[in-house]
Amino acid sequence: MSDPKADYSSSDKEAHAGEIFHGADYGAETELQRRLSTRHVTMIALGSSIGMGLWLGSGTSLASGGPASIFIGYILAGSMVWSVSHSIGEMAVMYPLPSAFVQWTGKFVCPSAAFALGWSYWFNYIITIANELQAVNTVLSFWTDKVPIAAWITIFWMVIIAVNIFGVNVFGEVEVICSSIKFGWIFVVIFSLIVVSAGGAPGTPAQTYPVGFRYWNEEPFINGFKGFLSVMPTCIFAMSGSENAGLVAAETDNPRKAVPRAVGSIWLRLSLFYLLGALMITITVDPENENLFGAGGTNASPFVIAYREAGLPPLAHIMNAVIFVSVLSTGSISGYAGSRTLMGLAHLGMAPKQFKMADATGRPWWGLVLTLVVGGGLAYLNVSNSGVEVFGWFSNLTSLLTLFGWGMICLSHIRMRYAWKLQGRSPSELPWKSWTYPYAAWWGLFWCGLLLIAEFYLAVWPLGYTHDAKERAKGFFANYVSIIAVFIIYLGGRAYYRGPWWVDASTIDLDISRRFYVDGPKKPKKGGVMGVASRTVGFIFN
Template identity: 65%
Template sequence: MELNRASDDYHQGNELRELGSLKDSNDVHLEDIQTKEEVDYGADTQLHRSLGTRHLTMVALGSAIGMGMWLGSGTSLIKGGPASLFIGFLISSSMIWAVSQSIGEMAVMYPLPSAFVQWSTIFISPAAGFALGWGYWFSYWITIANELQGVVTILSYWTDEVPKAAWISIFWVVIILINIWVVRFFAEVEVFASTVKFGWMIIVIISLNFNSRNCWRSTERRSYRFRHWNEEPFRNGFKGFISVVPTCVFAMAGSENAALVTTEVSNPRRSVPKAIGSIWLRLGIFYILGSLMVTLTVSPNDPNLFGGSGSNASPFVIAYKNAGIPVMAHITNAVIFISVISTGSISGYGGSRMLVGLAHVKMAHKVFGKADKIGRPWAGYILTIGIGGGLAYLNVSNTGAEVFTWLSNLVSLLTLFGWGMICFSHLRFRYTWKLQGRSEAHLPWRSWTYPYAAWWGLIWCIVLIIVEFYLSVWPLHEKTNAKNFFANYISVVAVVLIWAGAQIWYRCPLWVDANKIDLDEFRRFYANVDEETVHPSLRKKMAFTWKWKYLFE
C-alpha cells in the first residue's frame, strides 16, 4: 500500500477505526490514514462487527447468570451456612467488579479476537498467553457440560420419566442451533434470556423479602427473619467458609466474556464503558441481594437442597414451595431452565471465539481461525460444543450433585487464573504505558479505580487458588486421597504443564521487557483523542505484522 505525503495537521473528524503496526517510514502522516465508516475489524479472522452496546451488556450479564447461583447456592448453603454464602458472594462480586474495570480499559484500547489471551501475550509473555488461551478454552466446554447436566436437574423437578441421556441430547442440539444461526440471532437470544433472568430475579427478591415476614419495626419479626443466621451462621468452621467461595466464583464466571464480544462490536469506545458501568450494579443486585434472600428463607438443613437427600432443587424454588406458592416455584424453575440454556450457548460462543483468537496469533491450527461468510467459526463450534456435550453424559452414571461439584471446581480454578491474568495484564499495560513516557490523559477510556481494583482482583485470585489447593488436599468431610486432589485441582496442574511447555517452546522470559513492547501495534485508534492520535512513534511505522490485514481508504 502506498500512502501519499500530507501536512502535519490532523483532522479530528477522520476516525481511525483500526490501525496495524506501521514502521520504517518517516513520511507517514496520520491525515492520510482513513477507514470506512464500518470496517470489518478482524477481517483476517473473518468475524463481523454487527453487535451493539445492549448485546455486549446482555451477553456479559447473561454469561454470569447460570446454574451457579440458581442451583449452586444450595450446595454452598449446606457446606458453609447462610453467613458464609452471603460473604462468599460479597467477595466474588468485588472480584468481578475489579476484573471488569481492567477489562474495560484494555478492551477499548485493544479489542482483539481473543482479548485477554492476546493482552497476556503482549504484556506478560507468549507462554502466558498460550497457557491462558488453552486453559480458558477448557473452561468453556466444561461449562457446557455442567449446564447440560443442570438441565437434567431442573427438568427432574417436573418429571423423572425421561432418561437423562435424552434430555442431554435434546438440549445439546438446542445449544448447537442457537450458536450456528447468525451471530446477530445468537445475540438477540441472549438479550431476551438475560432480560428474563434479571427481571425475574427482581421479582424473586421482592417476593422473598415479603415472604421472610420482615417488619423492621418489630424486634420479634426481625429475629424471625434472621433465624437461620442466629441458629447456625457458619457451618463446618473455617473450612466450610472457604469451601463456599469457589462455588461463588463459579457462579459469577462468564462476565469476562464481554472482552471477547468487543471484537464484534461496532464502536468499543462507546459500548464497553457503558457495559462495564452497568454490569457491576446488575450483578450486585442479582448475587448479593439474591444470596441474602436465600439465607433468609431457606434452612441449610432443608432436605430438598441441591445435593441433599431430597430432590435436586434450587433454593429459590424450595423457598416458594415452603411458602405454599407452587405457581411461583414452577415459574422460577422455568426461568432457571432458560438461564442454563443461555449460559451453555454463551460458552459455545466464547469457546469458538477463543479458538479463533488462538489461531489468529498462531497458537492453534489455522483451521480454527476460519469462518464462513456470515461470521460463523465452524471448526471452533464443532470442537467446543462437541467436547462439552460429550462430557455431559457423565451425568448419566453419576448424581447431578457429584458432577456439579467436579465441574464447578474445575471451572472456578480456570476462572481465577483468567481473572488474575486479566488484572496482571492491566497492571503491566499501565506500567509499560508510563515507562514509555505516555500520558494517562491519552487513554481512550480510563478506569478511575486503577491501580487498586487491579491489585484487589489479582491478590484475591492468588489467595483463592491457594485455598483450593488446601481443599483439594484436605477436602471437607472426606479423606485425603489422590482421586479427590486431581478431581478438584487437575485444571491447575494442566495449566502449569501447558505454561511450562510453552515456555520451552517459545524460549521467552517469564515476562517481556516493558521497554520493548509496542503499544501501538494492535491498538484501535479513535477520533478526538487529542495528541495521542498523533504520537510520534506512529510516523515511523508502516509494515503489518502477525499478518493483520486492515482496510484503508
Template identity: 65%
Template sequence: MDFERSDALGEKASPDLGRVPTKIEAEEVDHGADTQLHRSLGTRHLTMVALGSAIGMGMWLGSGTSLVHGGPASLFIGFFIASTVIWSVCQSLGEMAVMYPLPSAFVQWTTLFVSPAAGFALGWGYWFSYWITIANELQGVVTVLSYWTDAVPTAAWITIFWMVIILINVGVVKFFAEVEVFSSTVKFSWMFVAIIAMIVITAGGAPAEGPIGFRYWNAQPVKNGFKGFITVLPTCIFSMAGSENAALVATEVSNPRRSMPKAIGSIWLRLGLFYVLGSLMITLTVDPSDPDLFGGSGSDASPFVIAFKNAGIPVMAHITNAVIFISVISTGSISGYGGSRMLMGMAHVQMNHRIFGKADKMGRPWAGYIATIGIGGSLAYLNVSNAGAEVFTWLSNLVALLTVFGWGMICITHLRFRYAWKLQGRSDEHLPWRGLAFPYAPWYGLSWCILIIIIEFYLAIWPLGERPSARNFFANFVCIIAVVCIWICAQIWYQCPIWNDASAIDLDEFRRFYADHHDEGNIPLKKPLFQRLKVLFE
C-alpha cells in the same frame, strides 16, 4: 464522527496515511480487525451479554450446595467477596477491551504484555473452562427438569438441549445476541420479582409460613466452621465465571469505546441485585438443613424454588424453575460462543491450527464451534452414571480454578500495560477509557485470585467431610496442574523471557483507533494486525 478506524483499512488508506476513512468506507471494509468476524453488534447486545453471561446454575443451583456446606453467613460473605473481586477484574477488562478489542481478548493481551508462553497457557486454560461449563450447564438442565418429571432419561435431556445450544450458536451472530438479550431480560426481570416476593415471605406474608426474619442466621450462621466457609468460595467464583465474556464480544461491536464502558458500568446491577441481595434472600428464606436443596438428599432443587414451594406459592416455584432453565441454556450457549472465539484468536497468533482462525461469510467460526460444543456436550454424559450434585462439584471446582487463574492474568496484564504505557512516556489522559481505582483494583483482584487458588489446593488435599485421596486431589485440582505444565512447555518451546520488555512493546500496533478521540487524528493506520503479532514468537 462516531465510528472507529481499523487496521483492516490500512491498505485502502495507504495513499494518505493521515486521512480518516469515511463512514461508508468503514462499513464496506471493516469486518473484525483482520478476522472474518462481523462487527454487527451494538451497545444493547454487549450490555446484556455482560449482565447475563455469568448467571447460570452456579447461582441458581450451586448456592444450594454452598448453603448446605457453609450455612447462611458463609454463603452471603462468600458472594460478597466474589463480587468485589469480579468488579475489580472488570475495571481492568473494560480498559483493555476498549483499547484492544481482539477475538481472544485477554489471551492476546497477555501475549503482548506478559509473554507468549503466558498467553498460550491462559488461552488453552480458558478454552478448557468453556467446554467444561457447557457440560456443567447441560447437567444443570437435567436437574432443573427433574423438578417436573423423571420420566425422560437423563441422556435424552442432554442430547435434546445439546442440540438447542448448537442451533443457537450456528445461526447468525445477531441471532445469538438477540437470544442473550431475551434471556438476560427474563433473568433480571424475574429476579426483581423474586427478591420482592422473598422479602414478603421473610416478613410473614406467605400463605404457608409466619414471619421468618433472621431465624436461620440465629440458629447456625456458619456450618462446618472456617473450612465450611472456604468451601463456599469456589462455588461463588464459579457463579460469576463468564463475566469476562464481554471482552470477547467487543471485537464484534461497532464501537467498543462507547459500548464497553456502559457494559462495565452496569455490573453493579448484577453484583448488587443478583448476587449480594439474591444470596441474602436465600439465607433468610431457606433452611440450610432442607433435604431438597441441591447437594442434599432430596429432589436437588434450587433454593429459590424451595423458598416459594415452602411458602405455599407453587406458581412462583414453577415460574422460577422455568427461568432457571432459560438461564442454564443461555450460559451454555455463551460458553460455545466464547470458546469458538478463543480458538479463533489463538489461531491468529499461531497458538492453534489455522483452520480455527477461519469463519464463513456470515461470521461463524465452524471449527471452533465443533470443538468447543462437541467436547462439552460429550462430557455432559458423565451425568448419566453419576449423581448430579457430584458432577456439579467436580466440574464447578475445575471451572472456578481456571476462572481465578484467568482473572489473575487479566489483572497482571493490565498492570503490565499501564507500566509500559507510563514507561514509554505516555499520559493516562490519552487512554480512550480508564477503569476505576487503578492500581488498587487490579492489585486487589490479583491478591484474591492467588489466595483462592491456595484455598482450592488445600481443599483438594483435605476436602470437607472426606478423607484425603489422590482421586479427590486430581478431580479438583488437575486443571491447574495442566495449565502449569502447558505454561512450562510453552516457555521451553518459544524460548521467550518471563516478561516481555515493556520499553519495546508497540502500544499502537494492535489497538483500535477511534476517529473522534482527541489524540488520534494523526496516528497512521497499520498494516494487517495478526500477521505482525508473530514477531513476539521469533
C-alpha cells in the same frame, strides 16, 4: 487524533509480532463481523453468567457453609469481578480482540502464560457447556423424571448448537431476551421472598410466622473455615463468564461506547443477582433442609424450595422455568466464547491456522464445531453419575480456571499501564480510562492468587476428611487437577517459546492490534425529568 484506518497492515503485524511469538499476528482485523450493538453487549454483561451457579449451586453452598459463608463469599467474589471488569473495560476498548484476555496476556505478559491461559480457558468453556447441559436434567426433573437423562442432554445440546450456528446477530438477540427474563425476574424474587421471610406467605404454620435472620442467629457458619472455603468455588463458578464482555468487543461496532456501559452495569448485576439473591435464600431456607441440591435433594434450587414451602407453587414453577432459561443461556454463550478463544489462539500461532477462519457472516466454524462437540460430549458423564457429583467436579474445575483467568486479566492490565507509562504516554491518551486503576487491578490479582492457595489447602484437607490415602488422592485430583494441568501447559509453553519470563515492556508496540477512534460531534443532553428518564432507559436497553 490518529486516523482510524491508520493501523498496521497484516504483513507488518506478523513481522513485528514474530519477534515475540512464532508467527503471531494478534488478530486486530479478523473474519468476524461487527454485528453486536451496545444493547447486546450491555445485556450480555448483565445476565450472561447467571446460570446454574447462582440458582442451583447456592443450595450446595448453603448446606456446606451456612448463610453467613455464602453471603460473604458472594461479596468477596463480587469485588473480584468488579475489579476484573474494570481491567477488561480499559483494554477491550483499545484492543478489541477475538479471545481478548488471551491475546492481551501474550502481548503484555509472555507467550507461555498466553498459551496456558488460552487452552485452559477453552477447557473451561467446554466444561461449562457440559455442566449446564447436565443441569438441564436436574432442572427438568422438578416436573418429570420419565425422560432419560441422555435424551434431555441431546435435545438441549441441539438447542445450544442452533443458537450459535445461526450467526452472531441471532446469538445476540437470544442473549438479550434471556438476560431480560433473568433481570426482570430477580425483582420478583427479592420482593416476594422478603414477604415470605416476614411471614406473609400462605404456607404451613411452620412457615407463616416471621423467619427473618433466624438461620443467621442459629448457625451462621457451618463447618467453620473449611465450610467457608468450600463455598468459594461455587461463588466463583456462579460469577464466571462475567469476563465475556471483553470477548464480544471484537464483534461490536463501537467498543468505546459499548464496553464502558457494560462495565458500568456490573454493579447492578452484582448487587441484584448475587448479593440480594443470596441474602434472600439465607433468610427463607433452612441450611439443613434435606431437599437442597447437594444436601440430599437432587433437583431442588433453594429458590424453588423457598416458594414451595411458602405455599406458592405457581412462583416455584416460574422460578424453575427461569432457571431453565438461565442454564441454556449460559451454555450458549460458553459455545460462543470457546470458539472465539480458539480463534485468538490461532492468531497467536498457538492453534492450527484453520481456527482463524470464519464464513461470510462471521461464524468461526472450526472453533464452533470443536467447542460444541467436545462440550456436549462431556455432558454425558451425567448419565452414569449423580448430578450433584458431576456438578462438584465441574464447578471446582471451572472456578479454579476462572481464578487463573481473572488473575491474568488483572496482571495484563497492570503490565499494559506499566508499558504505557514507560514509553512516555499519558493516561489521558487512553480511549477510555478506568477510575479504579491501580487499586482494583491489584485487589483482583491479590485475591485470585490467595484463593488458589486456599483451595489447594481445601483439596488436601477437604470437608469430610478421610484417612484413606486412596480417597484423599482421588479427591485432590478431582478438585485441583485443573491448576496442575495449567502448570504443565505453562511449562510446555516455556520449553517451546523460551526467551525472557516477561515481555520487555519497553519493546511492546502499543499501537499494533489497537483500534483508533475519531470523536464526532456530541449530541446535547435533554434536560428535565423526561431527559433523565430517556437517558436511563437508553443506558439499559441501548
